[in-house]
Amino acid sequence: MPGLKRRERLLKLVLLPPCDDAFKAAVDLGELARQLDSPDEATIAVVDDRLCGPGMDAAVAEHVKRTRAEAIVVGGPSPRTHGEAWRRAASGAGIPAGRVEVVPLWTQCAHLAATPAAALRRARIMLEAAMARVDLGPEASARTVEASQSVLVIGGGVAGMQAAVDLGDLGHRVFLVERSDALGGRTVALSRTFPTQECKPDGCCPESCRDCIFTPKPDIVLSHPRVEVMLGTEPSSIEGGIGGYRATLRTPKGDRTIEVGAVVVATGTVLFDPAEMAELSPGHPDVVTTLELERMLDAAKRAGGGSGGSGGGGSVTATPLTRPSDGRVPRSVHFLQCVGSRDAHHGTRECSIVCCTYAVGQALELKRTMPPGTEVAIHYMDMRGPYRGFERLYQEAQEAGVLFLRGRVAQVEPFHDHLVIEGEETHADEPTSWDADLVVLTVGQLPAPGSVALGGMLGVPVDEDGHLMEYNAHWGVLERRGVYVVGCAAGPRGIRYSVRDGREAALAIHVALRHARLELGEGVAEVDEGRCTGCGQCMEACEYDAIDLEARTDPRTGRRRQLAVVDERLCRACGGCVTACPSTAISIPGFSDGQMVRQIEVSAGERPREG
C-alpha cells in the first residue's frame, strides 16, 4: 500500500537443523524454509546439515555473517535441553541471548499432526510466534557484576581443608574459619580408618601417616601463603550474593567483616550421643560408643607397643583391651549397629554410611588382638558397604569368626557382672537374648549443631535432619549460587568422599569466579524508575530477598522517593515481581510484555501466511 510505513523489524535468521529423523519424515524442511523466507517479514530460513554436528557454531557464524541477521530462531531442539548450546553459538556470532529463540519442534510438534500439511502448519505457527517475540528481543547481553576472587570456607575438617588448599593453589585468597581451636575435624580423633592402605603396621591417620593419600594435612593448610586460618571463629551473618558476599565473623579478638565471592560450607557432622536412648543403658561403663572403643583400642595398642594393625598377619602381642568397669578382659564384645541412624525418633533418619565399614574393621581388629575364642558379634539391620574394599573386609571378618546377627536390638540390660542384649534375630521365631561383656554402640553421624541457622543465613534449604541441601538434584542447579556445601554437612559420607567434595567445589568455584566480572546468565529483573511507585509489591513477591526499597531520584519528577532496587546477584529471574507489579514497572529482559503479547497474538490467532 503506497504511503504505509513498514514496521521496522529485526532481520531474522530461522535455522532448521535437520537432525531429527522423525521430524524430517513429518515435515518437509525445504518447503517450511521456503514458506518462511520473506523479505517483507525480514526473515531468511536455512536448512543446513552442519548445524547437527561439531561444526554447528561455525555454521551459525557463517550464516549470520552472510545474512547480516540480528536475531535467530532455531526450529527443532528444545530450549530446556539445548538452549544453552544455541545461545552460545549465537553469542559467538554476535547475537545476544535475548535475541535467540529455540522452538521445540522435535518434541512438541512433529508427532502431533495427522498429515504432513497439518504438521507443516503447526511448525509454522510455532516458528512465527517465536519470530514475533524475538523481534522485540533486548539488545544487551546478560548483565555482569564484579566478582570477588576470595572465598570463605566454613569448617576446618578434611573437606574444608582440602577446599582451602586447592583454592589457594588456584590463586584464590581463602578465609578458613573453624569453630574449635584445631584443624582436622573429626578425623583427628581417629587412629585408624577403614579400609586401610596398610602402609604402616600401626594403622593410618591424618596426623601420623605422611603418605596418606586421602586427607589434607593441617600443617600444609596452616602454612599455605593464601589461606588465612581463623580458629575459634564462626560466621555471625552472611549477606549478598555470588561474587559479592559480605560475611561478619565472630573471632576471639572481636568481629571482622570480609568480602568474598563464594562460600564453602564444610561444617561436617558430630556423633550421635546415645544418652537419650536409655533402653540401651548408655550410662553403663561397659556400654561404649565406637569412638570410645577406638580410644580403648589405641590405648591398648600403645600400652602393648606391638602390632595390631588390621592388616594381614596380626599377632597377639598387643595388650588386649579391658573392660572399663572391672579391668577384666571381655570374653564377648557385641556391636549394635544403627544407633541414632535410620531412626525416626533418635538421631537421623538417614543411614550414616560409614558405620558398617568401621564396625566391621574394629570387629576384625578385636578378633585379631583379643584372646582366641573371644566372641565378637555385630547386630545389624543391613550390611552396607558403599566403598571399594568393604567386601574384602567383610569377608575377612567372617572368616576370622566375627558373628553377624541380623535383627533389631530392643534393649541392653546390666545383669550380674555382664550385660544382656534383648532383641530379635531374623531367622529365629522368637525374641532372643545374648550375653555380652562389652557392648559397643555404633553411633550415627548428625549434622553439626547450628546447621539450621547456617542454612537460614545462607538461604540454603535444610532437610528434616539438618543436612544442608545446596544442590537441587531435581533441577540440576545450586539452590543458592556461590554457596557450596561439601562433606558431611550435606549428608553422611566417608573421609575420601568428603575430601573429594572439597576438591570438586574448589574447582567449581574457580570456574565460576574466573572472570573479574561475573556474567549473570539468566538475565535479571530491571526497574523502570520512571514508572515505579515504590509500592513494594515486587519486594513482597520476591522469594530471594533480591528486591529492596531505597531512596532514588525519580527521573520523571526529579524528586527523591523510595523506589524498588534489584540486587542482581540474588535475582533468579523467575518473574514473580513482574506479575506483582500492575504496571510492569519491573520487567525481565527477554520476557517483556511486548514480547509476550506478540507471541500470544500469533499463538492464539495466527493462521499461517498463504503461499
Next chain:
Amino acid sequence: MSTKGKAGKGEGIAKEWRPRIVGFLCTWCSYTGADLAGVSRLQYTPEFIPIRVMCSGAVDPAYVIKALLEGADGVLVGGCHPGDCHYLTGNYKARRRFAVLGELLEGMGIDPRRVRLEWISASEGGKFAQTVRDMERQLIELGPNPLAKEELL
C-alpha cells in the same frame, strides 16, 4: 468426542473446527513435561500451542485475557506441584491470581472452564498429554470462544 481425523486433504478445504489452546508452560516443570510427552510420542491436539515462561507465577492474567481475546478457545497454565516450585512459591501465587481470574471471567459471562491452571511436573509427560486432551474435549463441549467472533472488542 473428538472431531479429529476429519482434516481434509491439503489447505483450502474447510476443516471441522478444532479448539485452539494456548499453553503457558513453566520452564522447569510443565514445559519439560511437554518435552517428555513428545519424546514418548504421546498424542494431543496440534492446535495446542505452547508458550514458555519461567514460572507459573510469572503469568500475568493479562496474558491469559489476551490469548482469549486473540482467538484462543482455551488457555492452559502449567505449573509445578504445590511445594515443588523451582522458585519456591510462584505457583501458590499463581493459584490465587487464577482463582480471581476465574471469578472475573465467570462474572462477565466467559466460561471459566476455558482457563485451566494445572500442576504438571517434569516427569509427568502422560499427565501433560492427558490434560491437553481433556481440555480439548471440554472445549469441544463448550464450543468456540464467543469472543473470537466478536468484531468490535
Next chain:
Amino acid sequence: MDYAFRWELKGGEDRQGAARRLLHEALRRGAVAAVLYPAEARGGAGVAYALSTRPEHLGSAVPLARAMPQFGPQNLVRATEPGGGPIAIAAVLKPCEVRAVVELVKLKQVDRSRVILISPDCPGTVELGDYARTRDESEEALPLRLACRICRRPVGGDTVDVSLGTLGARHDELLLVARTDRGRAFCESIGAQAVEVPPARAEAVARALAAGEAAYAVQEAASRERYAKGGAFVPALSTCIKCMNCMNVCPVCYCKECLFYTDAFNPTAGSLADKAKRRGVLRVPTETVQFHLTRMAHVMTACVMCGQCESACPTGIPLVEMYAGINKRIQDLFGYESGRSVEEAPPFTEFREDEDFS
C-alpha cells in the same frame, strides 16, 4: 475501644455548619496544620476538594455534602509525599474514600502518620453534575448514585480516626466517635465534650450496615443475571472510547503509568494494519475489552466500590452494576475486605499452602 464526643450545634447552625465550625476550630487551635475538605463552589454550583491552612478560608466548606468529587484519596497521596505538604492534615473523606486510603497506605502511597482521617456517616451522594439542582431536595427525592444505593459500608470502620456521626446522634449534635488514640486526641484538642457512646449509635449503625448488605446482595444477584448469565458484558462495553477516565479517577489504581498507555498493549502503526488484515475488522482504538478485563483482574481485590469510575465515564458504561456481580465474591475467596484494616496484606502477596479454590 471507641470514645465518643459531643459536638453541639450552636447558634441556630445546622449540622453542616457545625461540621464546618469543627474544621475551623481544628485549624484555629492548631490541632492540625491543614485540612482537606469538600468545598462548595460559589452559589452552590458544584463541589470540589480544597486544601486549606487558614481557618478564615473555611467558609465554603461543606463536610457533609451529598456529593463526592473525584481524586479525594489521590489528593492525600500528593499531600503526604515526602516534602509534599504540612505535617498533620485532617482529611474529610467519605467512608469509601477512607477504605481506598487504607489500601493506598498498604501500597506505601499514603503516609498514614501524617493524616487524621475524619469520615462522616454517609447517606449517599448524587453525581457531581446533579449537585447544583438537587442540593435543596428532600432526602427521598435525591437521585443517589448506584454505588451509594448498594453501599455495604456507609459508616467508617476502625481505620478512621474520627467518625462524624449522624447515625444514633441527637438532633442538636454531631456525635464524634473517635476510633483511634489520635482521633481521641483530636477531639479533645478541639474542645469537644466527652460522652458515653450512646447505645442508639450501635443500633443505628448496625441497621445501616444491614440495609447496605441487603441492597448489595440484591444487586449482586441482578448483576450476575445480566452479566454472568445474560451476556451483557460485551454490549455494555460497546460505547467505550478508551478515554481511560475510569482508571484515572479510580483511587486504588495507583500506577504512575497505566500498562495500557505503553506500547506493549497498543499495536504500533505497522502491526495495527497487520492485525486488521488478520482479523478482517478491528475496532479502533484497540484493546478496549482487554483493558477492562485486565483492570478488573489487577484491581478488584482492592476495589472499594466507590463508583467514581462510572461517574467519570463519558458514555455511561454501567461499571458499578458490572462490578457488583464480582467484587465481594472475589474478595471473599481470601476472606479479604478491601480497606478493612491496614494489617490485612493485599491478597496477591500472600498464600496458604493448603488453600484450594476449585
